[in-house]
Amino acid sequence: MKFTKASPLKGEITIPGDKSISHRSVMFGSIAKGTTEISHFLQGADCLSTIFCFKKMGIQIENNHDTVIVHGNGLRGLKKPETILDCGNSGTTTRLISGLLAAQDFDVTLTGDESIQKRPMKRIMEPLSLMGADIKSVKENGCAPLSISGKKLHGIHYTSPVASAQIKSCILLAGLYAEGETKVTEPYVSRNHSEIMLNYFGANVKTEGTTACIAPAEELYGNKIVVPGDISSAAYFIAAGLMIPGSEILIKHVGINPTRDGIIHVCRNMGADITLLDVNTDSGEPTADILVKSGSLHGITIGGAIIPSLIDELPMIAAMACLAEGETIIRDSAELKVKESNRIEVMVRNLSAMGADVEETEDGMIIRGGRPLRGAVIDSKLDHRIAMTFAVAGLCAEGETEILGAECVNISYPGFYQDLERLMK
16 A cells, blocks of 8 residues: 555544454353344454354354344353364454363364464463463464363462453453452553453453452343444544644544543643544443544653553554654553564654654653654554554655555454545545
């Protein structure tokens, strides 16, 4: 894909459903009793991997594009798959499903694509093993493929070294089947979609401070889920609206869960003109329409407790900081190194190629803003968030920007380029 400097972006857009919530709605619906109807489901490759895995375990799932219907078999209704479960590029599928599989009465092997087979899995293997699980790295390198032999589990109180919803959710899902309570304490609160949705399905999850606690469940019950728009996908349009002079974009029905809305706080701290309209808090997942108008931005320091609430948005924030006046420091974000790519290294290399003054640090980067960007050839490393970030950066740069591996956006946002183009007309 090639991009050149854009005129002001104008219009209204509805973004795809939240990736995290789409994953969980299929998983929890599969182990619930009865039918779960999911509206505005994200038809990205990662979420389709979750559907694929549960179908292989005997769950009947009807995918009617925007609506997905899951016919759950109950808490102990999963069946041994006849083949290895392929999680594709999805870390969420791999890590969360491991928590469920650790307590089943069958053996299974999980694998994924080349990227998944490099991502760290010890972070879930260790707490699951403490619960009595039999989970091993087939290649003995702490990565997928994972071999899991279902066992009886017991509750633990696990202190996680990192704030990660995937680690927390994996342990809580194992805790559904464990004897006694299971607790997870994080250094900061990570996104809490699992806690909200598990309770909605009939589980007993309580939170206090940075600790989530789950009691073993007798049964979960199917429900209706309306998936809000994904704020991580909205981030690219928020940034585009702020970075391209004269732009004004209304992004409809976006999830603004307080554990996910760090992008809004950071942008406002940088001086952004962002208004939340039609805020709805009726369900457990609050939503709003986000109105973004372009304007001047200034550098800030980003770190600490806010990082888990915007970890996926940090690449876009880094690109935005290049056009802000002054210095922006991003720290406490070493987790970016173990995403689909090493996002710190990839961002620094590609932003530098575009003429930005950016420096890599041990746990983040320093961006000295105010310099114009110029077009460059960008290697996305087949990382969807990198590709989308540089599509927006390319619209702000002089000359032509070419993104290699641009099709990887299908992992989370299949219609991204078309939606971006619509706002240019």
